[in-house]
Amino acid sequence: MDPLLSGDIGWVEVAIVLLKVVVAFAGLMIAVMLMVWFERKLVADMQNRLGPNRAGPFGILQTMADGIKLFFKEDLQPERSDPFVFKLAPYLSLVPAFLTFTVIPIAGNFSGDNDGVVTIFGQETLMQVADPQVGILLVLAMSSVAVYGVMLAGWSSGSKYPLLGSVRASAQMVSYEAALGLSVATILLISGSLSTNVIVDIQSGFNWNLWMTGFVPFIVFLMASTAELNRPPFDLVEAEQELVGGFHTEYSSIRFAMFYLAEFLNTVTMSAVIVTLFFGGPSGPIPSGAPGWIGDFVLPFIYFFAKLFVFLFIFVWFRATLPRFRYDQLMDLGWKFLIPLALGWFLIVTTVHLATENDWNIPLVIVCCIGAVGLGALLLRMSIRAAAERRLTSEAEL
Amino acid sequence: MGYLDGFKVTFKKWAGLKTETGKRITLQYPEETRPKPPRFHGRHVLNRYEDGMEKCIGCELCAGVCPAKCIYVRGRDNDPENPTSPGERYGFVYEINYLRCIHCDLCVEACPTEAITETKLFEFAFTNRSDAIYTKAELVVGDDGRPQQLPWENWDGGFDPAADTSGWMRATAPGGSDEFEGIVAWAGELGYGVRAAEGGQPLEARQAEEAAAASHHDDHDGHGGH
Numbered sequence: 001m002d003p004l005l006s007g008d009i010g011w012v013e014v015a016i017v018l019l020k021v022v023v024a025f026a027g028l029m030i031a032v033m034l035m036v037w038f039e040r041k042l043v044a045d046m047q048n049r050l051g052p053n054r055a056g057p058f059g060i061l062q063t064m065a066d067g068i069k070l071f072f073k074e075d076l077q078p079e080r081s082d083p084f085v086f087k088l089a090p091y092l093s094l095v096p097a098f099l100t101f102t103v104i105p106i107a108g109n110f111s112g113d114n115d116g117v118v119t120i121f122g123q124e125t126l127m128q129v130a131d132p133q134v135g136i137l138l139v140l141a142m143s144s145v146a147v148y149g150v151m152l153a154g155w156s157s158g159s160k161y162p163l164l165g166s167v168r169a170s171a172q173m174v175s176y177e178a179a180l181g182l183s184v185a186t187i188l189l190i191s192g193s194l195s196t197n198v199i200v201d202i203q204s205g206f207n208w209n210l211w212m213t214g215f216v217p218f219i220v221f222l223m224a225s226t227a228e229l230n231r232p233p234f235d236l237v238e239a240e241q242e243l244v245g246g247f248h249t250e251y252s253s254i255r256f257a258m259f260y261l262a263e264f265l266n267t268v269t270m271s272a273v274i275v276t277l278f279f280g281g282p283s284g285p286i287p288s289g290a291p292g293w294i295g296d297f298v299l300p301f302i303y304f305f306a307k308l309f310v311f312l313f314i315f316v317w318f319r320a321t322l323p324r325f326r327y328d329q330l331m332d333l334g335w336k337f338l339i340p341l342a343l344g345w346f347l348i349v350t351t352v353h354l355a356t357e358n359d360w361n362i363p364l365v366i367v368c369c370i371g372a373v374g375l376g377a378l379l380l381r382m383s384i385r386a387a388a389e390r391r392l393t394s395e396a397e398l
Numbered sequence: 399m400g401y402l403d404g405f406k407v408t409f410k411k412w413a414g415l416k417t418e419t420g421k422r423i424t425l426q427y428p429e430e431t432r433p434k435p436p437r438f439h440g441r442h443v444l445n446r447y448e449d450g451m452e453k454c455i456g457c458e459l460c461a462g463v464c465p466a467k468c469i470y471v472r473g474r475d476n477d478p479e480n481p482t483s484p485g486e487r488y489g490f491v492y493e494i495n496y497l498r499c500i501h502c503d504l505c506v507e508a509c510p511t512e513a514i515t516e517t518k519l520f521e522f523a524f525t526n527r528s529d530a531i532y533t534k535a536e537l538v539v540g541d542d543g544r545p546q547q548l549p550w551e552n553w554d555g556g557f558d559p560a561a562d563t564s565g566w567m568r569a570t571a572p573g574g575s576d577e578f579e580g581i582v583a584w585a586g587e588l589g590y591g592v593r594a595a596e597g598g599q600p601l602e603a604r605q606a607e608e609a610a611a612a613s614h615h616d617d618h619d620g621h622g623g624h
Contacts, residue, residue: 042412045411045412046408046409046411046412047411048411048421048422048423049422049424050422050424317405317408317409320408320412321404321405321407321408322404
């Protein structure tokens, strides 16, 4: 719970909350603008092209120019569309993308017993817009709501390609959410709290969840979040070669811009979530002699941003490198690999956690765990193979 | 490494670790331009003889051959006292609609007097439909033999009327065979006289190819040649 909101709430507290909201919103907008530019430049570099280089120095204002252009374009709406839902869908896509970021701590001193609490205008607070009890569940909830944005956009367009795109989207996002949730569950086991502030605090002093949970949840989370973001190689929702523009084919003007914005916003937010969950968020070494404001704001923000940047780079790198999955490959990867892997790993981590708490014989427990999970994997493999054979014979009979 | 090899490739490109892989060939177009090939098909020009007479005789062969039906020509008998062209008739109306023209150059090939040729000018973005139709007054070269620059035409991109007109014709031979490359088979033009042949292809290209093949053969003689 944010210390700001405990006790009496006067106008100073309200002003601080408003300030945080405004700063987060403005910061995110700028981050998205730069992210679009960064992605285009980086992909261009990786493809031996130049990328945008006309608007502003190094083309940095290209996004702004595109945005202004989109504002002035005609706002088309198909005749057979459902007018209300058609207009609602972009907001359902954009708002969750913003809301997810509210639980991300972007600064604050996490060294020692500081718990990331900073002091602004004489009030103690956390460097995140909100620290609700549900914490990280908000991220999962918002990514579920974002599915509706995509799904309703495709459905309400009254056109077949967007519909196909949205059908893919809903199936894809629902199946990868399970893997996403299971790898988050592993972290909750370690941290013992849903609050993002506590999750970051637990990781201070380089006890990063990346190795505390044994790398596997991170890999699962990275793959599942790429699918959740509908970014390449999981961009079947848009799949230009097959579906024209996917779910936003019928959108133009500022409504299209909102989808576009939401997509990049989600990329930034999801990178921030990864940093928070696995890489200790803004925590990092802070020299004891540093003045308060450097230890509270400057250094933690630099740590946070550097980590964030690495993941933004990785997401763009994925896009420049990997070809798109086929739909059955996507489903195979999600249901037959990621979910069992996340689940098996969750069981191992749970047992080891329990064993350390109760002073059991750890090596024996680990051997038993690996044996059990290996047996499970073998059974799964056999059942997958049996199902494939059954499908082949039934196809042959047809 | 299977799946991960691709990441290495893209990373190398990005980091420019090898200068050859990181090299970009993109040209900053409006500021930088590429030299245009000799056979470039740009906007047309109506040529005149060295004495100022128009080459066009109003035969309408260009209009007849045009697959896009973008040329409109009407011929008329010359005034015996004050002829426009050396022949019996001259092109009285000559219009090309650039909204339809596909720059196939068939009109140039059809023309019996080399009256119509294509320049290498391609930067003529007009903003209304009447500008798209070039009339005879706009197409015919001026008294100095230079094509006329219309207000919407951009000649900054290295367009040189002295070098860049009648390119196709002078790059090869009238017959289209590279055996005739470099052989002058055209009449003089107002302001420039009989222009020199414009080489570059295909004879030179063929010779270069043969030379390359020969040296390749020498280098790899032990491998059985080709």
